[in-house]
Amino acid sequence: MPYEFEPIGYIETPFKERFGTPRQPSLVPSSWGLLKLRANLNLYGSLEGLEGFSHAWLIFVFHENANKVVRAKIHPPRMEGEKIGLFATRTPHRPNPIGLSAVKIEKVETDRVYFSGVDLVDGTPILDLKPYLPSSDCLPQALSGWTGSRLERQIQVEFSDSALADLRARTGDQAERFRAAIKELLELDPRPVFYRGTAENPNPYTDLYGFRFDDLNVVYRMVGTLATVTEIQDWRDFKAATDR
């Protein structure tokens, strides 16, 4: 029997595409998100009391899954090519494409909540929001399965002087917040396994990458395990130039 749910709202984040969206919320603590409750659901007062909690669970729909095929075994990025059962992973490609993220609450207003440390694409439909309860949700004795021995890949990140100047020109007093989030993102090497290659055989296709972050196009070059952000363009200028 199917069940139908309506989103309680949609979250606004700087992640406009799946590439460059963090793989888990805690990995990019400087990222941000704003959830506005839908006005027509008559949820006035539903956020009262939430301000006393530091973190919340977001339950959401992976609405941007491009590939609708669900496979029983998948290749998580951290396994560098090996396969594992989908229920032993947090893959977006699940029989019911529902995600779960523990995020930090920054501010609660009547009809909206500001978060940091989010891993959701801009416009993601939120099905539910629940307070994170340290007394029952924090399990220090929990085992981390196959992920324990497969730490997230860490790469070095630098910004060229001209990229920093671009960033300051485009984001003003928000430049440091943007720089921190972009740096944390790139340190985790967002490239799909296919594009990473290996230490002995680096990706033969390209060493130049770009992704959209908020209204910016971030361009970076990979040399070994060093990512250098070389340019930060206005997204509309970049789009207009490439659509020409």
Ligand SMILES: C[S@@+](CC[C@H](N)C(=O)[O-])C[C@H]1O[C@@H](n2cnc3c(N)ncnc32)[C@H](O)[C@@H]1O
């Ligand atoms: C590995 S999932 C983990 C999400 C959540 N923390 C969980 O465990 O269910 C995170 C990835 O899902 C993808 N993603 C995020 N929001 C999405 C959306 N609305 N639709 C499709 N994919 C999304 C992004 O590529 C992101 O890197």
